[in-house]
Amino acid sequence: MLTEQILGLLIAERDKLNKAIEALQGPTKRMGRPPKNALPTPTSQESAQPAKKRHRKFTAAQRKQQAERMKAFWAAKKAASKPKKTAKAG
Numbered sequence: 001m002l003t004e005q006i007l008g009l010l011i012a013e014r015d016k017l018n019k020a021i022e023a024l025q026g027p028t029k030r031m032g033r034p035p036k037n038a039l040p041t042p043t044s045q046e047s048a049q050p051a052k053k054r055h056r057k058f059t060a061a062q063r064k065q066q067a068e069r070m071k072a073f074w075a076a077k078k079a080a081s082k083p084k085k086t087a088k089a090g
Contacts, residue, residue, distance in 0.1 A: 058066065
């Protein structure tokens with residue numbers, strides 16, 4: 001009888017510990033979207049350093065071509081938005 005009581009107490013204690021562990025770990029299935037800024041786990045020294053951002057660099061000729069394209073675009077947009085004059089037949 002004594003061993004059955006001890007076994008019952010140990011099982012009850014185990015259940016309490018399992019519930020406490022589950023509460024600390026949180027739910028097993030997440031609801032909703034994952035966090036935006038999840039920290040990556042670095043695997044080596046090289047990956048721990050942040051990567052350099054690469055910026056696109058236009059040459060002077062490319063900038064000039066782009067400026068001409070944008071001027072033409074806005075001129076066409078401005079011309080399209082003007083109301084057309086219609087001749088009155090009188």
